Amino acid sequence: MKERLRGWLIDIAVLVVAAAEATLSSITEHTTTATVLSVIAVLALLLRNRWPFLVYLATLPAVAVVDVYVAAVVALYSVSARYRNWWLLIGCGLALTVCLFFPIPEPGEDFTASDLVLEIIDSAMTAGGPILLGRFLQTRRELALRLEEVREAREYERQVDAQVILTKERNQLAREMHDVVSHQVSLIAVQAGVVTVSTADPAVREAVEHIRTLSVNTLDELRHMVNLLRASGTPESELSPQPTLTDLHRLIDNSGIETELLGAAPAGIEAPMQRAIYRTIQEALTNVRKHAPGAKATVEFRRDDSDLTVTVTNTAPTRPALALPSARHGLIGLRERAALLDGRFHAGPTADGGYQLRLRLPLN
Template sequence: MNRTQALLADAGLLALAALDAGFNQPGRAWEIGTAVLAVAALLLRRRWPVAAFALTLPALALVGSVIATLIALYAVALRYSNRYLLTGCGILAAAGYLFPGLEYQYPRADLVLTGIYATMTAAAPIFFGRLVHAQRELALRLEDIRAAREHERLLDAQATLAKERNQLAREMHDVVSHQVSLIAVQAGALSVSTTDPGVKSVADNVRTLSVDTLDELRHMVNLLRASGSTATELTPQPTLSDLDRLITGSGIETRLTGTAPDGIDTAVQRTIYRTIQEALTNVRKHAPGSTATIELAHDDTDFTVAVTNTPPTRPTLALPSARHGLVGIQERAALLGGTVKAAATGDGGFRLELRLPRTNPSR
């Protein structure tokens, strides 16, 4: 509902409550005052629904203005799910409806029927408010399910691509590296055994080119093994400079603490970014309504990234998960000589910690 529709709805409800109060013909000043207070209290129902409901009770009991109390009671049921609060408000509304005021007396024969009618009248806005609340929660859950399924589809595609890249990397390493290594060894042997300066120069050149080729091959294999997304090598890869945009677009209340040291390798930055991205995705998926804290820390040997989220504040839904995201994070960390720890916290939240060495291990 946009702002214009909300204003029109407020105006319509205020007019309906005012007409209901007018039909009861309040004549004395205090009757008119309670009726005006009940109608004006509806303006507070979105922010303070319980207070608005309490302010409508005098008009219900003394004037018989029912509509304002029912509207406020609906607002309470829409906001809160506490059964004791809702039961108490319902009892007050039913009692106010039964209160004879200053001029009315119920016949004894009609008291039971009037009590049933008062109870049903008070219960209707409560049930309707809870129904609308459940419908909104269901819409949120369905949106989470759609997002989770899309995320799982992307993870499956990434896992398939990573498997193909790993297979290609193994083939390149096993075949090409073996043959180029033989060339380098034979060129070195020829350089040592020959006495011809020209042949020696050519052999040394072949050996140097073979060693350079092996270095390039190892670098390419590492890139293939580390690549787990659908992005091509021509697409700019994320770095730590993109963290602010990632946090802003996550839809989660997130606090970033600490700083990263200067001169971090791009592969390390990409791994850190993907780890935080996956952690925030899991927070939205498994802990709706929670907040997250990202801690960056480093010392002389290690660089640490920890993402901690609070317990969920909205009902969670059991969603299917193949845990490809966590496996991918562990594989990325292992390629850089790092470790990943993931565990629940004592207060019902979750913590994911990535630890990487400041200097990448040689391969």
């Protein structure tokens, strides 16, 4: 907006100066021809940004007949700023130089050779000034564009370098996950299978079978995450297929926790919201299994006019919990998921010794 306003002010100033010079010259000449040529030269400047060469040609008669040259100088500058052909610019400069000689002195007037040389120099400088200025400003604009292209290229190279580094880190993380975590979980699944075959106690067999099922599911999810990490942000690395709310009953059944499901999510909610709800419930049930053995859980969906609230509440544990390592990264991730969806997340203990996770997401 500022650039456009400045351009308008410059055009208005140029028109005012050209009109003032043309008016004074026309008053001096006292001829209709001088007035008409002066008016044409000034009005032609209104189109100098669209057709600079034709406007320049329209201003030359006023230079030759009336000695009005401000409009021609401005038009020549516009030609120089638009075109790069030096032969065209030299021709336009010579045309203005010749027109500046008119009217030619009559034979009786005193006109020496030195006057002729000075007139040539003055005319050439008058014609050459706008050409050099136009080329200078045009070159400066082109250099500014080149510098902008260089900055964009450097920024692109920086992003590429960062992506290469990130790819290496992802591949290293994928290798570690595959070599360490996958190996350990596989051993758990194999040993659980051995216990299932060797034991005669139905309760033990059921518990161990459940452990083996969880291990197999963990390996499947781990393979999927390794593939995502190795894809390194390519189109193939989209989070698909990802769990949705249709998988919620299977998640609850495989959790090994007595869980009550109250209500349901509204139909047609977007996939990112379904993933956030699923991961919240998954993390809540995992925490119950780790930190509240023997506890019961309740998953409740509630909807009001604008929000959907998902609450996972567990009772107090009935058995001592094993000391398992935890960095609380799961809760941090859930809070980040909620923030990305403009939602709110809360986690904290309840009055009866249990724990509650609450996710509130906007539906509109």
